[in-house]
Amino acid sequence: MSANSTNIAIRLVLAVSAMLLVAPCSMAQNTADTASAITVDGKESISQVVDAQTEQEESAINPKEIIFEHLGDGYGWEVPFNHHVRIPLPVIVWGTDGLHIFSSSRLTHGEEYVDGKATFKIAGKDSPHKGKVVEIVDGKEIKPLDVSITKNVCALFITVILVLWAVLSVARWHKTHGHKAPRKMVGFMELLIMFVYDGVIKPTLGAKAKKFGPYLLTVFFFILIMNLMGLIVIFPGGANLTGNIAVTLVLSILTFLITNIFATKHYWKEIFWPEVPTWLKAPLPIMPVIEIFGMFTKPAALTVRLFANMMGGHMIVLVLTLLIFIFASMGPVVLGGTTVLSMVFSVFMLLIDVLVSFIQAYVFTMLSTIFISLAQDEGHEADHPKPQEN
Numbered sequence: 001m002s003a004n005s006t007n008i009a010i011r012l013v014l015a016v017s018a019m020l021l022v023a024p025c026s027m028a029q030n031t032a033d034t035a036s037a038i039t040v041d042g043k044e045s046i047s048q049v050v051d052a053q054t055e056q057e058e059s060a061i062n063p064k065e066i067i068f069e070h071l072g073d074g075y076g077w078e079v080p081f082n083h084h085v086r087i088p089l090p091v092i093v094w095g096t097d098g099l100h101i102f103s104s105s106r107l108t109h110g111e112e113y114v115d116g117k118a119t120f121k122i123a124g125k126d127s128p129h130k131g132k133v134v135e136i137v138d139g140k141e142i143k144p145l146d147v148s149i150t151k152n153v154c155a156l157f158i159t160v161i162l163v164l165w166a167v168l169s170v171a172r173w174h175k176t177h178g179h180k181a182p183r184k185m186v187g188f189m190e191l192l193i194m195f196v197y198d199g200v201i202k203p204t205l206g207a208k209a210k211k212f213g214p215y216l217l218t219v220f221f222f223i224l225i226m227n228l229m230g231l232i233v234i235f236p237g238g239a240n241l242t243g244n245i246a247v248t249l250v251l252s253i254l255t256f257l258i259t260n261i262f263a264t265k266h267y268w269k270e271i272f273w274p275e276v277p278t279w280l281k282a283p284l285p286i287m288p289v290i291e292i293f294g295m296f297t298k299p300a301a302l303t304v305r306l307f308a309n310m311m312g313g314h315m316i317v318l319v320l321t322l323l324i325f326i327f328a329s330m331g332p333v334v335l336g337g338t339t340v341l342s343m344v345f346s347v348f349m350l351l352i353d354v355l356v357s358f359i360q361a362y363v364f365t366m367l368s369t370i371f372i373s374l375a376q377d378e379g380h381e382a383d384h385p386k387p388q389e390n
Helices: 003-042 046-059 063-071 104-110 151-177 184-230 245-261 265-272 286-326 332-375
Strands: 076-079 082-088 090-095 098-103 113-115 118-122 133-137 140-142
Touching: 076 104, 076 151, 082 104, 090 104, 090 118, 090 133, 098 104, 098 113, 098 118, 104 118, 151 184, 184 245, 184 286, 184 332, 245 286, 245 332, 265 286, 286 332
Parallel strands: none
Antiparallel strands: 076 082, 090 098, 113 118, 118 133, 133 140
16 A cells, blocks of 8 residues: 555544544533533523423424425415515415405414404414314314415416417417418427427327317426426426326326217227127126226326326425535535535436426327327228128
8 A cells, every 4th residue: 555545544534533523522512501501500490491402493494394395285375585485375265154265475374364253274283184274163173165276276377378378379370470480489389289299199190180189289288388387496486286196187087088088989899898708708807897997097197107207306306405404514514515416416307307397298198199099999890891782
């Protein structure tokens, strides 16, 4: 071993030893501070010290709470860099004495709001209705019928407006300029429309592409804009819509309904009486049960695929950001290194999420197109029509 290697090894051992010595010393110092607080002038009570420690623990960062608060819904829109201030949204509830409409700013910081004879508040952490508006009746919390404009609902309205604006701008251009190729944003929108329609919908559905194309294109742009809006940290972005399983479930149910309502007779024949040996269909309907079960696994796969991928991307970025605050108590050197690494990987993951946003919208549209096309199969009779009798 060379002299340089020996010196490096000695320095490494000394550095590790210093780190091991600092931690016990700091813990001892904290213990000494606590002990001195108890014995100063004989007046400081143990309960006061316990209260101070409890308050310090409550003020500490709770990563789990922060992550699920971001991924969840709310009655206000967070202001960037100050999550204690929110843009208020309208609360619409049907209480014990009728309809109540008021601003969510009335319910900030756990305060109770009296509207007429009814009293409302947002349920606390220990309540079974945590984070929801409840009515206080005889000291008990009652969950009213809640149709409030929450953050997710407001984000849905914004997404619908953006989809309509983006798509109608293309239609308006061609109505004014004919077949002249558009440019800039309108040209990019037309590029996406032709990419999805000519690359997925038309080759899969053939002559029926015009019938189902409007729905499939709407789903594609709706999911894409929801995904991209969720990556923006300031208003009107920040709502994790596709990371909400209720939103992805509704989109999957729409595909399920369109698939089965417009299905052909041959599709239903293959469901209830498939072309397999008779003993697989009667007396025990083994294959029909499997086929019926498969009808419901398709929308379930659409729901979970979109929900899990988008929620996972948001969660990774949040965890990387929270590492800065978790390692903040370990000194400026560790904090500086953690901050740089967390920011670099967060930016990298956000760039990956932009690509994933497009991929997930494309995959959802492609799978929906395939499911619809399978239900449009006319069978062998369509390929070989019976000869007409004279």
